[in-house]
Amino acid sequence: MAAADSLPAPGRAPDAPASGRAPASGHPPAKRALRARRRSRIGMIFLIMTAIAVVMLYPFWYILNNAFRTQTQFEQQHGHSALSWSQLFSELPVGRELLNSTLICLASILLILAVSTTAGFAFAKLRYRGSGIVFLAVVAALMVPLQSIIIPEYVNLGKLGLINTYLGAILVYVALGTPFATFLMATYYRGISDDLIEAAVMDGLGYERTFLRIALPLSWPAIATVTVLQFIQIWDDLLVGLLFLQNPQQRTITVGLAALSAGRTSSIPVLMAGSFISAVPAIVVYLIFQRYLVRGLTLGMGK
Amino acid sequence: MSVSEATPALARGTSPGQRTRPRRSRLARRRRRAGILLSLPAVIVVVALLGIPIGQAVYYSMTNWNGLTAQWIGPSTYSTALSDPIFWRVLENNGLLLLSIPFAIGIPLAIAALLNEHVRGWRFFRSVYFLPTAVSWVVIGMVAVQFFALNGLMNKFLGAVGLGSFQTDMLAGQRSALIALAITFIWSMLGTNTIIFLTGMATLDPTLLEAARVDGLHRRQIFFRVTLPLLKRFVQFSFVITVISAFSALFSLIFVMTNGGPGFGTTTLEFFVYQSAFSLGQFGTGALYGIILFVIMIVVGLVQLRLIRSEDGEGW
Numbered sequence: 001m002a003a004a005d006s007l008p009a010p011g012r013a014p015d016a017p018a019s020g021r022a023p024a025s026g027h028p029p030a031k032r033a034l035r036a037r038r039r040s041r042i043g044m045i046f047l048i049m050t051a052i053a054v055v056m057l058y059p060f061w062y063i064l065n066n067a068f069r070t071q072t073q074f075e076q077q078h079g080h081s082a083l084s085w086s087q088l089f090s091e092l093p094v095g096r097e098l099l100n101s102t103l104i105c106l107a108s109i110l111l112i113l114a115v116s117t118t119a120g121f122a123f124a125k126l127r128y129r130g131s132g133i134v135f136l137a138v139v140a141a142l143m144v145p146l147q148s149i150i151i152p153e154y155v156n157l158g159k160l161g162l163i164n165t166y167l168g169a170i171l172v173y174v175a176l177g178t179p180f181a182t183f184l185m186a187t188y189y190r191g192i193s194d195d196l197i198e199a200a201v202m203d204g205l206g207y208e209r210t211f212l213r214i215a216l217p218l219s220w221p222a223i224a225t226v227t228v229l230q231f232i233q234i235w236d237d238l239l240v241g242l243l244f245l246q247n248p249q250q251r252t253i254t255v256g257l258a259a260l261s262a263g264r265t266s267s268i269p270v271l272m273a274g275s276f277i278s279a280v281p282a283i284v285v286y287l288i289f290q291r292y293l294v295r296g297l298t299l300g301m302g303k
Numbered sequence: 304m305s306v307s308e309a310t311p312a313l314a315r316g317t318s319p320g321q322r323t324r325p326r327r328s329r330l331a332r333r334r335r336r337a338g339i340l341l342s343l344p345a346v347i348v349v350v351a352l353l354g355i356p357i358g359q360a361v362y363y364s365m366t367n368w369n370g371l372t373a374q375w376i377g378p379s380t381y382s383t384a385l386s387d388p389i390f391w392r393v394l395e396n397n398g399l400l401l402l403s404i405p406f407a408i409g410i411p412l413a414i415a416a417l418l419n420e421h422v423r424g425w426r427f428f429r430s431v432y433f434l435p436t437a438v439s440w441v442v443i444g445m446v447a448v449q450f451f452a453l454n455g456l457m458n459k460f461l462g463a464v465g466l467g468s469f470q471t472d473m474l475a476g477q478r479s480a481l482i483a484l485a486i487t488f489i490w491s492m493l494g495t496n497t498i499i500f501l502t503g504m505a506t507l508d509p510t511l512l513e514a515a516r517v518d519g520l521h522r523r524q525i526f527f528r529v530t531l532p533l534l535k536r537f538v539q540f541s542f543v544i545t546v547i548s549a550f551s552a553l554f555s556l557i558f559v560m561t562n563g564g565p566g567f568g569t570t571t572l573e574f575f576v577y578q579s580a581f582s583l584g585q586f587g588t589g590a591l592y593g594i595i596l597f598v599i600m601i602v603v604g605l606v607q608l609r610l611i612r613s614e615d616g617e618g619w
Binding site for chain 2: 049057114115144145154208257272293
């Protein structure tokens with residue numbers, strides 16, 4: 001977003017001369033009126049943006065406000081207590097599920113990075129006959145919706161005994177993340193000069209080591225983007241976890257929360273407390289790595 | 304396996320052409336081998352976990368598979384499924400949800416235009432608007448349920464502004480539940496689309512906008528006649544993302560908010576896949592709906608490709 005930051009702001013430029021309403025050379029009263037208009041315009045914009053911010057932040061406030069109530073306090077919308085939290089921890093193995101989420105996210109991301117950096121480098125710098133078509137096929141797999149393959153996937157992984165294991169869910173997440181990650185890495189590696197790669201190879205590094213020692217360290221911004229994008233996607237996912245991790249012992253926090261809402265608990269404050277806990281890690285990651293997330297979203301444009 | 308055999312002298316550049324040729328071809332061979340080797344893991348992942356399952360799904364879709372026994376029926380399963388009124392009811396829901404797309408794109412365009420004025424604090428607002436992108440739609444759906452509830456904020460608000468007669472339990476009616484789902488969907492897409500447009504606006508040439516201003520165009524005219532046409536690529540991109548999300552990313556919202564109900568009021572095709580297979584045990588039918596969903600996605604992708612091509616033809 002550095003480009004956006006450094007751009008001159010068109011809105012700040014004086015607008016009246018163009019619209020032809022003001023006299024040509026600045027009479028003081030006209031100038032003052034102009035400045036007043038501009039200030040009121042900026043004020044309006046600020047006001048609207050604040051209103052939108054309220055709309056966007058409302059759920060977060062709602063969660064926080066109601067997580068600290070009992071069900072009765074919630075119904076009366078009056079009073080606060082921390083009781084819902086102890087109830088949450090007794091109904092939902094929060095610690096365990098947070099750990100599950102973390103482990104599954106980390107393992108999936110590592111695998112996605114392993115296959116996408118190598119493949120991205122190969123497709124960008126080590127073209128072989130047919131590599132263009134292979135690359136296209138890998139990226140085209142982006143179009144496969146999860147729902148279209150989930151039934152065969154479920155059966156296949158079931159035959160391998162991988163339902164209700166970390167590995168089963170991890171494999172599905174890796175499959176879903178690989179096409180876009182490979183596309184992103186290939187796009188990034190294309191930006192690295194061929195001469196640099198060739199020089200390293202000529203110096204005797206060999207292609208594999210050139211990748212590990214030269215290309216990989218250079219591509220850390222793209223790696224960060226893939227990591228953040230995948231972290232948020234996997235952490236927030238429901239469907240894969242719902243089917244492939246039916247056992248509460250392996251469930252992720254998001255799945256546990258959804259199951260809680262669909263099942264026994266009728267206490268809204270408990271659900272809100274759970275929502276809060278499940279949302280915090282993703283929000284923290286977002287706040288730290290916002291830049292990379294934004295870049296990942298817009299890199300999809302193939303620019 | 305690569306370094307020991309490498310020829311370090313090659314780069315020194317003194318060797319005559321005769322000597323470089325075999326070396327270069329050996330290098331080329333090594334390059335090719337490395338290329339295949341390094342791209343292999345990704346190819347295996349995609350083929351084994353996406354490609355083969357799609358093929359299996361096509362096969363399963365033509366059986367009456369119930370999870371245990373599968374009997375081949377043939378393509379006639381498709382005509383059977385297509386004559387099922389529930390299928391059309393579900394597809395209608397998908398169609399109606401598409402009506403939310405103008406809002407899911409138009410509102411973020413307006414928000415991005417506001418942010419692009421770079422009023423004091425705009426970076427803060429940008430972060431705030433983008434924040435929901437980090438949060439699971441499971442959580443968003445849970446708050447939405449409370450928002451639309453009979454004693455929720457929406458009805459309180461309606462009562463407060465004197466529209467008390469409009470107070471309803473939106474999630475209890477088929478159509479109103481779909482509207483509630485659409486509103487939640489629009490809200491959830493705001494951050495992503497706003498960021499896409501804001502990024503697009505940052506790429507615009509400021510002198511162009513300045514020229515339009517000097518030419519006497521009003522702010523609104525500049526936006527519609529200059530900015531918007533230049534943002535075409537970004538609008539297309541967000542359009543595709545939004546359509547894909549509407550077809551294949553609503554599962555969490557539906558699961559938490561309505562579970563597809565009341566009746567089939569909020570069952571979309573993707574949710575129908577899940578219901579058929581994992582609630583009703585009709586794996587074959589579920590696979591069939593999954594394939595139809597895949598075909599729809601391909602059509603969306605092809606349309607997008609077409610748009611980009613025609614644009615290239617115009618010399619963009």
